[in-house]
Amino acid sequence: MSAPTNRIDAHFANLRASGKRAFVAYVAAGDPSLEATIDIVLGLERAGVDIVELGVPFSDPLADGVVNQMAADRAIKAGASTPKVLEMIRQLRTQSQIPLVLFTYLNPVYTYGYERFHVDAAAAGADGVLVLDLPPDEVAQNPELKPTPELRHIQLIAPTSPPERIASIAKCAEGFIYYVSRLGVTGAQVEVATGIAEQVAVIRAATDVPVCVGFGVSNPEQAAQVASMADGVVVGSAIVKLIEKNGSAPDLAAQVEAFVKPLVAAVKALP
Numbered sequence: 001m002s003a004p005t006n007r008i009d010a011h012f013a014n015l016r017a018s019g020k021r022a023f024v025a026y027v028a029a030g031d032p033s034l035e036a037t038i039d040i041v042l043g044l045e046r047a048g049v050d051i052v053e054l055g056v057p058f059s060d061p062l063a064d065g066v067v068n069q070m071a072a073d074r075a076i077k078a079g080a081s082t083p084k085v086l087e088m089i090r091q092l093r094t095q096s097q098i099p100l101v102l103f104t105y106l107n108p109v110y111t112y113g114y115e116r117f118h119v120d121a122a123a124a125g126a127d128g129v130l131v132l133d134l135p136p137d138e139v140a141q142n143p144e145l146k147p148t149p150e151l152r153h154i155q156l157i158a159p160t161s162p163p164e165r166i167a168s169i170a171k172c173a174e175g176f177i178y179y180v181s182r183l184g185v186t187g188a189q190v191e192v193a194t195g196i197a198e199q200v201a202v203i204r205a206a207t208d209v210p211v212c213v214g215f216g217v218s219n220p221e222q223a224a225q226v227a228s229m230a231d232g233v234v235v236g237s238a239i240v241k242l243i244e245k246n247g248s249a250p251d252l253a254a255q256v257e258a259f260v261k262p263l264v265a266a267v268k269a270l271p
Helices: 007-018 034-046 066-077 082-092 106-112 114-124 136-141 163-171 196-206 220-227 237-246 252-268
Strands: 022-028 051-055 100-104 128-131 155-157 177-180 211-214 232-235
Touching (some): 022 252, 051 066, 163 196, 196 211, 232 237
Parallel strands (some): 022 232, 051 100
C-alpha cells in the first residue's frame, strides 16, 4: 500500500499537471559548511530547482567522481556528520518546504543505526533517501531495510540494466527513478550520453513513477536535451565544482543561484 503523499509525490503531481519537467540539484551537505548549505539550498529554491539531493558526507563515496569525493572530504573536515546533517535539515525546514532527498551509502546509515536513521530523517524533514550501494533485491528480501513509509526510497537504474532487471526495480520504485545515463562515477561531461530516450522508454513501460536522468549534465543545453527525454534532469558535479571554487566567497549562495538559474530556465522552457 502506498505511503501518505509527501513533498516529492506532490511536486511531481504538480509538474505533470502543468506539463513541466523536474530539475533536481545535488550538493554535498556541509560543503563548505552546514550553515552555508542552508543558504545554498535556499538559493537553489530561488533559482527554481524542484528537488534537492543532499549528499551525506562519507569517507568512501564509491559512486562519486573526484569533484563530489572532494566535496565530501571538505564537509567532513569542516565538521559535518550524519546527525549534524539531520539537524541542518530541521533548521532548513523553518525556511523552506522544498523536497529533499538524502543521497548516501549504507555505511553511514548503519553507523547511525539503520531504523533510527530513517525515523530521524523523516522527523527532521527529509522526503526521500537514495542509498547508492543498497541493491533493491536486498530490500525486497529484507523488509527491515525499509523501516519507515514516510521516506520515498529512490532507485537507481543503470544503462546496462536488462529489461527484466528494469521491470524488477521499477516495480518497487517510489518518488522517482534516477536513471544513470552513463557508466562510471559522477562528473560533468562534454557530451550527453547516447541511448537515453530508448532506455527511458523501457523504464516508463514498466512504471508510472517519474524518471529523472543524471550523471554528466553541466550546462543549459545539456539540461534541456536530457530533460526533453525524461521527466526531469539531475545536475550535481557542475554545481559542486562551483562551490569548490567559490567556497569562501560571502556571496556563494547567490553565485550558485545565478549559475543554476539558466539551467532551470532551459528545462522549464521545454514544451
